[in-house]
Amino acid sequence: MATTRDRQLVEQWRSIQNSYFRTAGAIDRALEAKFDIGLNEFEILDLVAESEESACRMKALGERTPMTQSAVSKVVDRLEKAGLVSRQTCADDRRSLFLELTDAGRALHSTAAVEHRALLKENLG
Amino acid sequence: MATTRDRQLVEQWRSIQNSYFRTAGAIDRALEAKFDIGLNEFEILDLVAESEESACRMKALGERTPMTQSAVSKVVDRLEKAGLVSRQTCADDRRSLFLELTDAGRALHSTAAVEHRALLKENLG
DNA sequence: TCAATCTATATGACGCGTCATTCAATGACA
DNA sequence: TGTCATTGAATGACGCGTCATATAGATTGA
Numbered sequence: 001m002a003t004t005r006d007r008q009l010v011e012q013w014r015s016i017q018n019s020y021f022r023t024a025g026a027i028d029r030a031l032e033a034k035f036d037i038g039l040n041e042f043e044i045l046d047l048v049a050e051s052e053e054s055a056c057r058m059k060a061l062g063e064r065t066p067m068t069q070s071a072v073s074k075v076v077d078r079l080e081k082a083g084l085v086s087r088q089t090c091a092d093d094r095r096s097l098f099l100e101l102t103d104a105g106r107a108l109h110s111t112a113a114v115e116h117r118a119l120l121k122e123n124l125g
Numbered sequence: 126m127a128t129t130r131d132r133q134l135v136e137q138w139r140s141i142q143n144s145y146f147r148t149a150g151a152i153d154r155a156l157e158a159k160f161d162i163g164l165n166e167f168e169i170l171d172l173v174a175e176s177e178e179s180a181c182r183m184k185a186l187g188e189r190t191p192m193t194q195s196a197v198s199k200v201v202d203r204l205e206k207a208g209l210v211s212r213q214t215c216a217d218d219r220r221s222l223f224l225e226l227t228d229a230g231r232a233l234h235s236t237a238a239v240e241h242r243a244l245l246k247e248n249l250g
Numbered sequence: 251t252c253a254a255t256c257t258a259t260a261t262g263a264c265g266c267g268t269c270a271t272t273c274a275a276t277g278a279c280a
Numbered sequence: 281t282g283t284c285a286t287t288g289a290a291t292g293a294c295g296c297g298t299c300a301t302a303t304a305g306a307t308t309g310a
Contacts, residue, residue, distance in 0.1 A: 006242045009242055009245040009246055009249060010171075010245065012245075012249055013148070013245050013249065016144070016145060016148075016249075017191055018191055019141070020142070023138070023141075025191075038295095038296085040296085046135075056258090058258070058259065059259090062258095066142055066143055066146035068297070068298060068299085070259085070261080070300095071296080071297050072259095073259060073260060073261085074260090074261095074297075075296095077260090078296095090258095093306075094258095094304085094305060094306090095257065095258040095306070096258060096259080097259070113127075117135070120134040120135065121130075121134055124134060124137055124138065124141075163265095163266090165266085165267090181288090183288070183289065184288065187288095192267080193267070193268060193269085194288085194290095195267075195268065195269080195270095195289085195291080196267050196268075197289095198290060199266075199267075199290090200266095200267095203266095218276075218287090219274085219275060219276090219288095220274065220275045220287065221275095221287095221288060221289080222288080222289070
């Protein structure tokens with residue numbers, strides 16, 4: 001039986017979905033149009049920028065985003081191909097990699113972040 | 126410059142993302158495992174179930190979900206192939222279609238909905 | 251020191267959503 | 281009524297995320 005509590009939950013869920021899709025969609029389209037990177041690319045870039053100077057990033061990244069390990073790997077592929085990030089081998093553990101922003105990456109991040117924050121403010125109020 | 130207001134927005138956004146992905150992921154996996162349909166399939170089924178007896182659904186569906194028109198079309202393809210829904214031509218406007226649950230669709234929906242609501246409650250608290 | 255196991259990342263096949271386009275039916279208006 | 285624009289839906293190419301697996305390096309314990 002469909003209780004009114006169920007109705008509430010469903011409504012709440014749909015409202016979360018709507019605000020999530022609306023916001024993510026708006027940011028994604030804007031970043032794509034102005035900077036030619038998608039939302040996930042930006043978010044990885046953002047995480048890397050947040051933690052300049054610490055080691056073995058890839059691993060840590062996986063813990064700070066809902067993305068899959070393999071998704072992160074592919075996002076980084078694209079960022080690297082775009083010349084925004086570079087993978088550095090890690091001396092203590094040669095399985096690990098850590099990431100560095102290139103100059104281009106740092107530059108793009110800092111202007112894209114402005115846009116990103118503005119759209120968040122606009123959409124989350 | 127990164128204001129603390131910006132930090133707050135980013136934190137808020139990440140928290141929305143996490144709760145969205147956690148919830149959507151949990152529901153999707155559960156429905157997939159127990160009923161062999163994905164979250165989007167269920168949500169369309171749910172919308173169709175909500176509005177039994179009204180006409181020309183396809184169109185209306187697009188307005189009640191963040192999915193694209195073409196996404197809805199493909200989800201309905203799968204639901205139809207799975208025998209859960211059927212497309213009915215609409216007499217007044219032969220471009221339009223409306224959807225009907227099959228008996229199997231109604232049955233699956235009513236048991237899957239229980240699971241769905243339970244997971245919503247669990248994840249949205 | 252050598253297996254067995256575990257851990258960090260990469261990769262390929264696959265499914266799904268998106269965009270642009272297409273197609274058919276409808277409406278508007280001369 | 282004939283043209284032109286519009287609308288509802290389907291389709292194909294494409295990009296991305298996921299899952300399962302692969303690979304290489306690390307760790308453990310006998």
